[in-house]
Amino acid sequence: MSVNQALDTAPPAAPLKVRFGGLGTGLILAAVWIALIVATGLYRPDFFAQQTLLAVAFTMSIVGVLAIGQGIIGMSGGFIDLSQPAGLISASLVAVRLSEAGMPFPVVILGAILTGMLWGGFNALIIVFAKLNPVIVTLATNFIGLAALYLVFQLAQVPLNSDIYVFGRQSWLGLPAIFWPMLALVLIVGFLVPRTRYGRRMIAVGGNRAAAKARGISLRATRFATFIIAGGFVGFAAVLFAGTAGPFNPSSANTLQLNIIAGVILAGISLSGGRGNFWMLLLSIGFLSTIPTSLVFFGLSSDTQSIFQGIILIIAVSIDGYRALRRTP
């Protein structure tokens, strides 16, 4: 389950310990999540309703897919992709324009994913050839991208009753339709990353660049691959976003960023790379997505939501930092 096994140079005792550590993160997350659910349910028994489940699953979907992309960047040592909003909005715009042209649904999905990959590739191009840190590069490209998008459009929406519009409002097995692709993707990525050669290479680069390079892994190719694949996830998230959002403008995705970063850190995917388990994203994103609904049931205004999110992020990164301090003597 733990991804640290990927480095087969690790001492034999390490996997067991790390596996336990990974399980610990999951147990703590699950405990906190259940505590939140039970507390809200005791205060307001009507919290246990189909509506709540729908709301939480809905919130989880887009953030979850974006968090996979963010997790790939983080795990491979690329820190944070701050340009996800610009990538998401450009891919959503492509999805809108393709649906307006009456294209079939698969073409719309493909168009959005390719746009996301293109955006990721563009970021990687600057990062690799200018040898600049991804945090600053993506900060700048997000600036440029969102401003350029404002020049292209002010407000966009998928046409009513187009395939993507219907998909965004469907529900399968009692949950929003957009929830199931997210669940499948997290499970698949979480299964494949520690078990395939490419996944292990990615973790190796994130864990120790010099060691990975010495073993013949191309850092440039890995950087390109991770940014393009992560961009693909942003593109797919755009399908879910465009299908469910009403009219959106280029700034509409800015509020997602924090939950994604918080979710990735809470899941134990280290921003400094080489560590983490994608399956934990289901717990961390699930917990973070329950908070807004819980606050409503506690009768708190939606403004207080930011306070809780911020405090949780500060605590999560403090724990993450404390763990790292203890690990390095």
Add this chain to the structure above:
Amino acid sequence: MTDTALKSEPADYVLPHHPVRDFLTGSVASIGITFILVLAVGLFWVGPKFVSFGNVSIMGTFLIVPLIVGAFAGFALLSGVVDLSIGSMVGFSSAIFALLLSMGWDPFSAAAVTLAFCLFFGAINAVAIVGFGAEPIAATLGMLVALRGITWVLLGTQGAIFAFNIELFNLVSTQVFGLPLFFLLAIGLTLLAALIVTRTRIGRHVQAVGGDDKAAARAGISVKRVRAGALLLSAFGAGLGGIVFAGQLGSAARATGLGLEFQVYAALMIGGYSILRGGVGNPIGGALGLLAVAGVSNILDLLAISPYYVNIIVGLLLLAAVLLDRLRGGDAFE
């Protein structure tokens, strides 16, 4: 005799430090050139009215808060930690200051209490980052969001607090020699910060901690104390900026300070600071960066060009600045 014998000559291939060459290849020179370019473009496209007192005074009024915030936040960058929460801190400070004024407090005690609150939140940043070793970008991002939530709760359902104080407004909008007094004060503050950074022991300690914290620790500098102090300074500066903002506007609103952190840090990075490694940058360079960005947006304003081009130009300038910083000896990524 023994002294000269112990002094080893530098190897041939190491360029000895020379004030003129150091200045020309340093960060202040490149932003200085950028600044002059912006001035030239402005004069060429807009004409002499670009540097008229009226126009500079308008730009200066908008620059007061970013200059104050930037001068203090620069210390955090210099010590190797980045504080993203400054934008929200400005919003929070203006909200609580306006709230206290509207409750009938006198401006001085209101300002003191406001600054105390800001220092408290700055201390939380310091504990998380210095005490627990949290990633500064992520931890202060959390503080950014938490403070925005607190600000919005303070502002209530109305989303704004009106606290117009005529004496305060007159003080903030005083003009001296055709320029806003507070703009000149903010420039003075920048120069003072530059003096502290380059000429005092404290400034050299901050630079040493940012440049190489392990070496600084071996040299007997308390890395934790310097970084915690820098984070507190950054919170203090943002609090000061928020108070001035509230004085200028006579109110605090949900949008106050929103996105200011990106505006300030983009300009500071263009001015030679780095948000990823400490020890580089200079308050004068940072202030020139802010002036250059304000100049660009003013030119586009006067020519009635879409303001979105400003962000594109700022983004490109930012990439150019970090590339230049890397070529000058910054860390290459991979």
